[in-house]
Amino acid sequence: MTGRRRTRSTFLPGLLTRHARNGVLSAGAAVACASLLAGCGVVPGTTGDVGDDTITVMTWAPQDTKATNKPGMPAFAQAYARWINAAGGINGRKLNVLTCNDHNDSVDAAKCARRAAKENAVAVVGSYSQYADSFFPSLEGAGIPYIGGYGITNAEFTSPLSYPVNGGQPALLAGLGSALADCGPVALIRPDTIAGDQLPPLLDSGLKAGGHRASTDQRAAEDATEYDGQAGRALRTTTRGATDDGCVVPALGDRTGTFMDSFRRAREDYPEVRTATVLGSVDQTVIDATGGASGPYEGSYITGWYPVASDPRWDGMKRVIRDQAFGDNRIDPADAGVQTTWIAYTVFRQIVESLGDGEVSADTVAEALDDGLKVSTGGLTPTLRWQFQDKLSAVGFPRLVNANVTLQVVRDGRLVSARKGFVDTTKTLQNADVNY
Numbered sequence: 001m002t003g004r005r006r007t008r009s010t011f012l013p014g015l016l017t018r019h020a021r022n023g024v025l026s027a028g029a030a031v032a033c034a035s036l037l038a039g040c041g042v043v044p045g046t047t048g049d050v051g052d053d054t055i056t057v058m059t060w061a062p063q064d065t066k067a068t069n070k071p072g073m074p075a076f077a078q079a080y081a082r083w084i085n086a087a088g089g090i091n092g093r094k095l096n097v098l099t100c101n102d103h104n105d106s107v108d109a110a111k112c113a114r115r116a117a118k119e120n121a122v123a124v125v126g127s128y129s130q131y132a133d134s135f136f137p138s139l140e141g142a143g144i145p146y147i148g149g150y151g152i153t154n155a156e157f158t159s160p161l162s163y164p165v166n167g168g169q170p171a172l173l174a175g176l177g178s179a180l181a182d183c184g185p186v187a188l189i190r191p192d193t194i195a196g197d198q199l200p201p202l203l204d205s206g207l208k209a210g211g212h213r214a215s216t217d218q219r220a221a222e223d224a225t226e227y228d229g230q231a232g233r234a235l236r237t238t239t240r241g242a243t244d245d246g247c248v249v250p251a252l253g254d255r256t257g258t259f260m261d262s263f264r265r266a267r268e269d270y271p272e273v274r275t276a277t278v279l280g281s282v283d284q285t286v287i288d289a290t291g292g293a294s295g296p297y298e299g300s301y302i303t304g305w306y307p308v309a310s311d312p313r314w315d316g317m318k319r320v321i322r323d324q325a326f327g328d329n330r331i332d333p334a335d336a337g338v339q340t341t342w343i344a345y346t347v348f349r350q351i352v353e354s355l356g357d358g359e360v361s362a363d364t365v366a367e368a369l370d371d372g373l374k375v376s377t378g379g380l381t382p383t384l385r386w387q388f389q390d391k392l393s394a395v396g397f398p399r400l401v402n403a404n405v406t407l408q409v410v411r412d413g414r415l416v417s418a419r420k421g422f423v424d425t426t427k428t429l430q431n432a433d434v435n436y
Helices: 018-035 072-086 106-118 132-142 168-179 196-209 228-239 253-269 284-289 312-324 336-354 362-370 426-430
Strands: 054-061 094-101 186-191 216-220 247-250 274-278 301-304 404-411 414-417
Touching: 054 072, 054 106, 054 336, 072 094, 072 312, 072 336, 094 106, 106 132, 168 196, 168 274, 168 301, 168 404, 168 426, 186 196, 186 228, 186 253, 196 426, 216 228, 228 247, 228 253, 247 253, 253 274, 253 284, 284 414, 312 336, 336 362
Parallel strands: 054 094, 186 216, 186 247, 247 274, 274 301
Antiparallel strands: 301 404, 404 414
16 A cells, blocks of 8 residues: 555654654554544545555645746656656556645745645655745654755755755855855855855855855845845955955845846946856856846856756656656756756655555655665766765754765856866865854
8 A cells, every 4th residue: 555644743753763653653643533523534635535556745836926936846746747657657656746836935835744744645755945944844743754855945954854865055055165266355145034144154165175265245135126235345345456356156046136137237347257156046047038148147157966957867857848748838957946856756766666565655765765775866966875964964964965066157158067077065064164
């Protein structure tokens, strides 16, 4: 049987022994049964509705908002399910993908997680939400693993039920700092938020590793409609008395484009400076929308988690899009969210295959991962294997198992590789002065 209904526990499942966790869940089941008017029979929305040979998972992301939107992630997840099912499923089991819109809202993020528990999802796969404090309690209470989240929150690198496939913002910023060590003065423009407060030490860890002094930290409103003052200050900071070209690093998420509009107007009055940022703040779609080769990102360094979109290692993902989502303009193979979703489902498929004819449930999926399952992603990441206390536990990232980044540059309007292969930022992050 797949997708066994689970009951919620107030404990973090990853911090309990397996026998203790099963004991807590068994005791909780009696309470749950008493609360159901229909008894402990089939609960609407569970696998009783879709068949015992169906595996249910969920993918969520914000859509139709005025801020960050990632519609390609759930759209690709549904295309992946059609592709898998057309080939007979995973070990003969059909894949049922539920999708949810968190609307960039903490209340809706929590609702998505509660729905995943209610509908007996065995995992949340390849999702994006910045409201980890809202959704993780429900997932942890139900024992549902979070596989291949986008890496936008610190909790994704601390929760015992999180299995990230990339190094998130920590790895991107540390790698970018290393790449900018030959710059003159560096200015970081980042959100004036608690999350933004964590960015300077991560960038500075890379700069210091290359013998560069710390960046100038410039706070900015995350919802501003223009950044003329910030752009002027950044240009003054990076050009005054500098013998080498300075570097301006906007890390404002979706507002990075707004900053770059202001920066493009202001830079004409100053000496030449270089720009750099991280994937997620900028991707190929943003570069195209802002003028391509004639736009403000031409020549910019950008760190990413994976190889560039033209790399043949993405051919499998592109085949899924071509076969099952051709013409769906929500799905861009160059989008880091779509790429992360492909990798997350690649991981999930290997988990299910490792279980053979055995039960596929939230418990067995998490146990397979906790028991040291090694997962290959076809060279898009190193071989992945999760342990609760990994190399970066000492700096607050116990679940960060892939600290590799790629260095890319915008050349003739296209994101291309600036350096062959991956850069491992593990040692750089180990020396980062972070306080989580």
